[in-house]
Amino acid sequence: MRLLVECLSARRGEELIFNDISFALAAGEALIVTGPNGSGKSTLLRVLAGLLAAESGSLLLEDAPAGFEHPREVSHYLGHRNAMKRELTVEENLSFWRRFLGDSPGGSGIELAAAAEAVGLAGITHLPFGYLSAGQQRRMAMAKLLVAYRPIWILDEPTAALDVGADRLFSGLVAAHLERGGIVIAATHQPLGIGRTQALRMTGFVH
Numbered sequence: 001m002r003l004l005v006e007c008l009s010a011r012r013g014e015e016l017i018f019n020d021i022s023f024a025l026a027a028g029e030a031l032i033v034t035g036p037n038g039s040g041k042s043t044l045l046r047v048l049a050g051l052l053a054a055e056s057g058s059l060l061l062e063d064a065p066a067g068f069e070h071p072r073e074v075s076h077y078l079g080h081r082n083a084m085k086r087e088l089t090v091e092e093n094l095s096f097w098r099r100f101l102g103d104s105p106g107g108s109g110i111e112l113a114a115a116a117e118a119v120g121l122a123g124i125t126h127l128p129f130g131y132l133s134a135g136q137q138r139r140m141a142m143a144k145l146l147v148a149y150r151p152i153w154i155l156d157e158p159t160a161a162l163d164v165g166a167d168r169l170f171s172g173l174v175a176a177h178l179e180r181g182g183i184v185i186a187a188t189h190q191p192l193g194i195g196r197t198q199a200l201r202m203t204g205f206v207h
């Protein structure tokens with residue numbers, strides 16, 4: 001599968017945030033998006049995830065499973081917020097996401113306990129999500145990427161609030177996903193320490 005992005009532009013309110021963004025990612029490849037605050041990284045990821053409409057340009061999947069046309073249909077999106085309910089336990093949250101997202105063709109998510117173990121937090125899935133520390137909450141949000149299979153991971157500042165150990169752990173999860181033929185697009189100020197990456201530097205739109 002390939003993700004093709006051509007001449008993409010996006011608007012927020014009256015402002016054109018970026019213009020003419022193009023890239024292509026094949027299975028096993030990652031794109032790291034960098035740029036100063038306000039340069040449009042989150043906006044680009046939200047367009048890729050189908051949460052915002054592009055102003056112009058195209059987003060295409062090549063050699064995708066039959067019936068899947070837009071990247072959002074086969075993508076995980078991890079935004080700045082963790083998208084977990086504080087009052088529900090970790091297990092209830094992950095179980096909701098597992099059922100809600102379902103698997104894309106070509107793979108299957110792993111069990112909740114295995115996902116919690118993969119992010120180094122086995123044994124605390126019975127706790128309300130709100131009881132966890134900021135770093136533990138972010139780790140659990142990463143477990144969401146594992147409980148339902150999606151070939152494309154769209155990640156906005158995935159390692160914010162993580163300690164060095166969790167940073168490494170996350171790089172490992174990303175590397176394993178790429179190894180299995182996944183595609184990763186991540187906005188980050190910290191290097192993820194992974195191999196085959198392309199870089200996209202956002203500069204903001206110059207009027």
Ligand SMILES: Nc1ncnc2c1ncn2[C@@H]1O[C@H](COP(=O)(O)OP(=O)(O)OP(=O)(O)O)[C@@H](O)[C@H]1O
Nearest residue numbers: 012013017035036037038039040041042043044202
């Ligand atoms: N809902 C909105 N309406 C109008 N403008 C918005 C809206 N959301 C974001 N913007 C503007 O769009 C621009 C790009 O924001 P965006 O969040 O994409 O940047 P970013 O590169 O991800 O920044 P950061 O590094 O701070 O996360 C900013 O100038 C921001 O003020």
